[in-house]
Amino acid sequence: MASTPTTKSQVQAYRFVIRRMESALARKDAVMLHDPLGSHKRATIAGAIIACIGMIGFLVWGLFGGQGTVPKPGSVVIAKGSGSVYVVTSDDEADKRLIPMLNMASAKLLVMAKGNGQGQAIEPTKVDQAALAELPRGPRTGLPNAPDFLPDPDQAATPAWAICDVAELNKALDTEDMLNAAEVRTTVLGGVTSHGAELGRDEALYVVDASAEEPYLIYRAERGNNTGARVVRASLAEEDTAVAEMFGLDDAVPRRISTNLLNAIPEVDSLEVPELRETTPRYESGSYQVGDVLARSVPGEPAQLFVLRPSGKQRITRGAAAVLHASRYSSKEIPNATGMLTDIGSADAADELDVDHFPAGVPQPLSFEDANRSCLSWSDSSGEQRVTVTVGSGSPAPKAPVKLAQFDGTGPRVDYFYMPPGKAAVVRGTTGPDTAEGGPIYLVSNRGVTYGIKDVATAKGLGVVNGAGDIGAAPASVLGTLPSGDFLDPAQASFVYDSIPVESGAGVNRAPEEDQRQGGSGVAAD
Incomplete structure (x- = not known):
């Protein structure tokens, strides 16, 4: 039996019913006043077409335009993939020539030397290696010992510095032999604010210079001393028994201290009893x-201490009072003469004894057993520099430090350096608050190498500062202990090399797997 053919009207009716069902599902209304899904369908189709066009465009760009364009001469280029750094130049034989640079610092300095970018940050351009393949090259150029990492201004380390000695003790020995055999390692830290507890007024470090074998006492001093520092060092006269007796040095074993740490601590006059020429009784009372x-x-305060002078009374510290009294009398008790002293005027300045540099208290020495770490700590808060000595136990670095190539164990050089990863410092070397604005500029890398920078304009061109206000301060006595790299001067960036010569003895053949832990970490040998 032949089938009845479907008519056009039936097909249209079927489609109409389907649309009514769609409307009922989408709008909850089967009345077909208009097509509710028409706009959705049109939007979907248009979106698919646009997506296809975009994909085709990205495909074309990836095939033909993704290599990047080599910028004009006077620009810095980084090759994608290899990371090689070039400076684009031009000459009579080539409109664009690539100069292979030894490092990014050299590239920026060379651009500055050619008159571009002086005083403003130079931004490199990344270009695919294929786009550079056909350009002619020049010889390798730059400073071999320039930094491989140039920090942004927001990557500056906290303005806090320290140089620390850490002693490694062999507890298998008896106490005296253990202290005498202690091996001292030296570490410099930058950007770390906590170095231990500050040396107290009643504490001192009785030390002997590891190089010169000279004894010193390190202690808290009054602010009135001529250095202005909170902690100072003073040499000791062997024949001055009063100083040794009052400060507990007779039976103490001196700590060995690195010359670098010792020299970083401000020095005052030697601790010795001043000569008293006047011995005739002057005060009858x-x-x-x-x-x-x-x-x-x-009332309510510690007793004030004075020494009698021909012209009156001179106020002195507890440390000076103890030594002066012990040099004249066997008794350690200082007489109280409150009524008499109230009636006596102050001594003339020219008549005063030179004892302002004596300890603020009567300190007793800390041995390596008490604290095997000692640090000269320096910080700069809003232009106010604070220098003190801190003590503690174990390594001063919060994480494993860099073991410097100049490591020499108990020798005179700094052995380790630590700065938080990803940080660096651009600072002026200072010897005090008065020199903070005019000192030389340095870049200190997190590998412990210092690089001198010519001026502020050069630092801005390198991109390490936005202006002079970004340059902090750091103690020159600490910076001077670190190894130094090349001086970053645009005039020095145009040296060319076929091969870079290395001086004999310039490096150390040390395998990476060799023990890198910091010596003197406080772990005792058994």
């Missing part, structure tokens, strides 16, 4: 003589 030390009680 109490039969006290010129040169005697007396105490005056003050």
Whole structure:
């Protein structure tokens, strides 16, 4: 039996029913006033067409335009993939020639030397290696010992510095032999604010210079001393028994200290009893003589201490009072003469004894057993420099430090350096608050190498600062202990090399797997 053919009207009716069902599902209304899904369908189709066009465009760009364009002469280029650095130049034989640079710092310096980018940050352009393949090259150029990492201004390390000695103790020995046999390693830290507890007023470090074998005492001093520092060092006279007795040095074993750490601590005059030429009794009350030390009680405060001078009384520190009194009398108790001292005027400045540099208290020495780490700590907060000595135990670095190539163990050089990863410092070397603005500029890498920078304009061209205000301060005494790289000067960036000569003895053949832990970490040998 022949089938009945489907008519056009039936097909249209079927489609209409389907649209009514779609409307009922989408709008909850089967009344077909208009097509509810027409706009959705048109949008879907248009989106698919646009996506196809975009994919075709990206495909064409990837095939023919993704290599990048080599910029004009006077630009810095980084080759994608290899990371090679070039400076684009031009000459009579080539409109564009690539100069292979030894490092990014050299590339930026060379651009500055050619008159481009002086005083403003030079931004490199990344170009695919294939786009550079056909361009002619020049010889290798630049500074071999320039830094391989140039920090952005926001990667600057915290303005805090320290140089620390850490002693490694062999506890299998008896106490005296252990202290005498201690091996001291030296570490410099940058960008680390915590170095231990500050040396107290009643604490001192009795040390002997590892190089010169000279004894010193490191202690807290009054602010009135001529260095302005909180902690100072003073040499000791062997024949001065009063100093040794009062500060507990007679039976103490001196700590060995690295010359670098010792030299970083401000020095004052030697600790020795000043000569007293006037010995005739001058003050009848109490039969006290010129040169005697007396105490005056003050309600609610520690007793004030004075030494009698021909022209009056001179106020002195507890440390100076203890030594001066011990040099004249066997008793350690200082007489109280509150009434008499109240009636005596102050001594003339020209008549005063030179004892302002004596300890603020009567300190007793800390041995390596008490604290095997000692540091000269320096910080700069809003232009106010703070220098002190801190003590503690174990390594001062929060993580494993860099073992420098100049490592020499118990020798005079710095052995380790630590700065937080990804940080660097652009600083001026300073010897005090008055020199913070005019000192030489340095870039200190997180590998512990210092690089001198010609001026602020050069630092801006390198991109390490935005202006002079970004340049901090750092103690020159600490910076001077670190190995130094090339001086970053645009005039020095145009040296060319066929091969780079290496001086004999310039490096150390040390395998990477060799023990890298910091010596003197405080772990005792058994």
